[in-house]
Amino acid sequence: MINKKEQEEKSPILGSWRNVYILLISTLILVMFLLYVFTQYFK
Amino acid sequence: MSNLDWVVLCVTLLFIALYGMWKSRGMKNIDGYLLADKKLPWYHVGLSVMATQASAITFLSAPGLAYSDGMRFVQFYFGLPLAMIVICIVFIPMFKKMNVYTAYEYLEGRFDSKTRSLTAFLFLLQRGLSTGITIYAPSIILSTILNVDIIYTTFIMGGIVILYTVYGGTKAVSYTQMLQMGIIFSGLFMAAYMVVDMLPANVGLGDALHIAGKMGKLNAIDTQFDLSNKYNIWSGIIGGFFLQLSYFGTDQSQVGRYLTGKSVTQSRLGLVMNGLVKIPMQFFILLIGVLVFAFYQFNTPPVFFNSVEVSQIKESQYAEAFNAQEKLFEEVHQNRQQYVTGLVDALDADDETKVDEIRTALQASKAQEKVVRDSAVSLIAANNILADKNDSNYIFLSFVTKYLPHGLIGLLIAIIFLAAMGSTASGLNSLASTFIVDFYKRFGKKGRSEKSDLNASRWATVAWGFFCMIVALYAGKLGNLIEAVNILGSLFYGVILGIFIVAFFAKNVSGTSVFFAAIVGEIFIIFSAVFELTSYLWLNLIGCVLVYVFAIVLHEVLPKEEK
Numbered sequence: 011m012i013n014k015k016e017q018e019e020k021s022p023i024l025g026s027w028r029n030v031y032i033l034l035i036s037t038l039i040l041v042m043f044l045l046y047v048f049t050q051y052f053k
Numbered sequence: 054m055s056n057l058d059w060v061v062l063c064v065t066l067l068f069i070a071l072y073g074m075w076k077s078r079g080m081k082n083i084d085g086y087l088l089a090d091k092k093l094p095w096y097h098v099g100l101s102v103m104a105t106q107a108s109a110i111t112f113l114s115a116p117g118l119a120y121s122d123g124m125r126f127v128q129f130y131f132g133l134p135l136a137m138i139v140i141c142i143v144f145i146p147m148f149k150k151m152n153v154y155t156a157y158e159y160l161e162g163r164f165d166s167k168t169r170s171l172t173a174f175l176f177l178l179q180r181g182l183s184t185g186i187t188i189y190a191p192s193i194i195l196s197t198i199l200n201v202d203i204i205y206t207t208f209i210m211g212g213i214v215i216l217y218t219v220y221g222g223t224k225a226v227s228y229t230q231m232l233q234m235g236i237i238f239s240g241l242f243m244a245a246y247m248v249v250d251m252l253p254a255n256v257g258l259g260d261a262l263h264i265a266g267k268m269g270k271l272n273a274i275d276t277q278f279d280l281s282n283k284y285n286i287w288s289g290i291i292g293g294f295f296l297q298l299s300y301f302g303t304d305q306s307q308v309g310r311y312l313t314g315k316s317v318t319q320s321r322l323g324l325v326m327n328g329l330v331k332i333p334m335q336f337f338i339l340l341i342g343v344l345v346f347a348f349y350q351f352n353t354p355p356v357f358f359n360s361v362e363v364s365q366i367k368e369s370q371y372a373e374a375f376n377a378q379e380k381l382f383e384e385v386h387q388n389r390q391q392y393v394t395g396l397v398d399a400l401d402a403d404d405e406t407k408v409d410e411i412r413t414a415l416q417a418s419k420a421q422e423k424v425v426r427d428s429a430v431s432l433i434a435a436n437n438i439l440a441d442k443n444d445s446n447y448i449f450l451s452f453v454t455k456y457l458p459h460g461l462i463g464l465l466i467a468i469i470f471l472a473a474m475g476s477t478a479s480g481l482n483s484l485a486s487t488f489i490v491d492f493y494k495r496f497g498k499k500g501r502s503e504k505s506d507l508n509a510s511r512w513a514t515v516a517w518g519f520f521c522m523i524v525a526l527y528a529g530k531l532g533n534l535i536e537a538v539n540i541l542g543s544l545f546y547g548v549i550l551g552i553f554i555v556a557f558f559a560k561n562v563s564g565t566s567v568f569f570a571a572i573v574g575e576i577f578i579i580f581s582a583v584f585e586l587t588s589y590l591w592l593n594l595i596g597c598v599l600v601y602v603f604a605i606v607l608h609e610v611l612p613k614e615e616k
Contacts, residue, residue, distance in 0.1 A: 019318050021318070021322075022318065027321070034138055041332050045273040048273055049271060049274045053266055
């Protein structure tokens with residue numbers, strides 16, 4: 011279905027696309043946590 | 054606006070437009086016009102994707118929304134990074150492999166001609182209406198600063214964007230968007246700095262945030278699950294994920310941006326950049342609105358932020374009654390300032406009992422202020438039955454023009470125009486691409502030259518531009534624009550996404566099944582929206598699931614199609 015060569019194209023950062031996606035998810039969790047702290051602190 | 058502001062505004066806009074035209078010179082074929090020859094690097098893709106989503110509405114309406122409703126809108130974007138991951142893994146390789154101009158082209162190969170046409174039609178309808186709203190936003194500014202009717206400013210603004218998009222195509226759109234984002238970020242940082250700087254000497258950023266927080270404006274996270282609540286962490290992650298997946302994965306105004314990447318890697322990196330930057334950027338824009346709210350606790354705001362409506366009523370039979378309400382509003386607000394000053398002192402002294410006491414007094418004062426304001430708004434409505442009673446789109450603009458120093462006013466207004474130009478240009482470009490590729494080239498006369506197709510694309514851009522300007526004339530009735538544009542998208546995005554999800558993951562389902570599933574799903578979504586069965590973000594999830602389930606069921610029920 012998906013061109014294998016393109017699917018396997020290596021990420022130029024963090025070694026693999028898997029790591030790039032983990033970075034995105036980790037950043038999202040961190041941002042949500044910081045916003046929660048922000049909300050509670052100024053409530 | 055002073056002469057300095059006009060110079061800054063005109064020079065910035067002219068520079069951007071000439072830069073875009075210079076970069077896109079020598080365009081000879083439809084590939085260059087619609088996809089910038091697929092040669093752009095990741096940072097171009099990323100900034101172009103961000104600029105397409107961040108329209109003038111973002112910079113006009115989002116601070117106004119934060120002013121009136123607090124920061125909770127930021128949760129709307131929580132699904133975006135997750136959607137970026139799915140698009141990077143599934144959508145980009147698929148579109149790149151098929152070498153398509155539009156996302157809908159893929160559907161003919163996978164399903165059939167009618168499913169491609171239906172999906173492209175749903176997109177044209179949704180994007181045509183949304184782009185109309187996008188044109189309306191900068192028209193508000195022109196109308197306010199020139200003090201002329203919004204009908205004229207809509208045609209001026211629409212006309213400028215059409216000229217610029219028709220000439221440059223996608224290349225001009227992408228190149229100018231990169232520059233626009235740089236100017237936009239610098240201007241916003243300056244605006245935030247100025248708001249804090251204009252607070253009273255004894256009130257710092259921390260105090261301003263505490264005041265806003267005590268008055269319920271820093272509600273960035275709401276963990277309560279409630280289907281009728283528009284913005285909470287669950288609607289943001291789940292509903293927002295489906296909305297963003299559909300927007301970035303199937304809306305040609307975005308697909309057209311990342312298809313310009315010179316490889317799968319460059320397109321993916323552009324979207325990853327968007328996933329990392331988007332939430333902090335939106336948080337910052339909303340925070341500016343909250344700071345404006347804090348500023349107006351120490352300075353009396355206008356009773357109604359739309360200055361054109363205020364000028365009109367002041368020349369009418371209701372002028373005396375309106376002036377009386379305006380005076381009363383000022384008195385109530387000035388009385389309130391003693392509580393706000395008391396709150397700052399109580400916060401500094403860390404006196405929780407006093408803080409709670411003042412908060413209760415502030416709420417009572419706020420309720421009194423609301424009654425006066427509502428009376429003033431009723432007078433505006435009585436004076437002009439067509440008047441827009443929601444003034445939240447004018448809050449930030451009113452603050453900028455009244456309080457910021459000359460030069461910066463021109464720059465901030467230029468930013469809002471640039472954002473409008475970027476997103477409207479992307480919208481018009483995607484409407485023209487979809488119309489040409491998915492309808493004109495398929496159903497029109499065959500064997501036309503490249504030049505003839507290029508000319509047809511330009512004419513299609515002009516025609517869609519006029520359609521959007523007509524929509525813009527009616528956009529004032531839709532309330533807060535950033536919400537209106539997302540509600541409108543939610544009516545179609547779930548169904549369109551459902552069609553693509555069936556295409557990618559339900560390999561045996563045929564075109565006829567998904568075609569009828571999409572029609573039934575769209576009728577159900579419109580029905581849910583009209584009767585307000587749920588808040589709008591959930592419509593994206595419901596639409597997608599309905600199409601998927603109906604398509605599977607119909608596939609089992611309908612007679613099998615011959616290949």
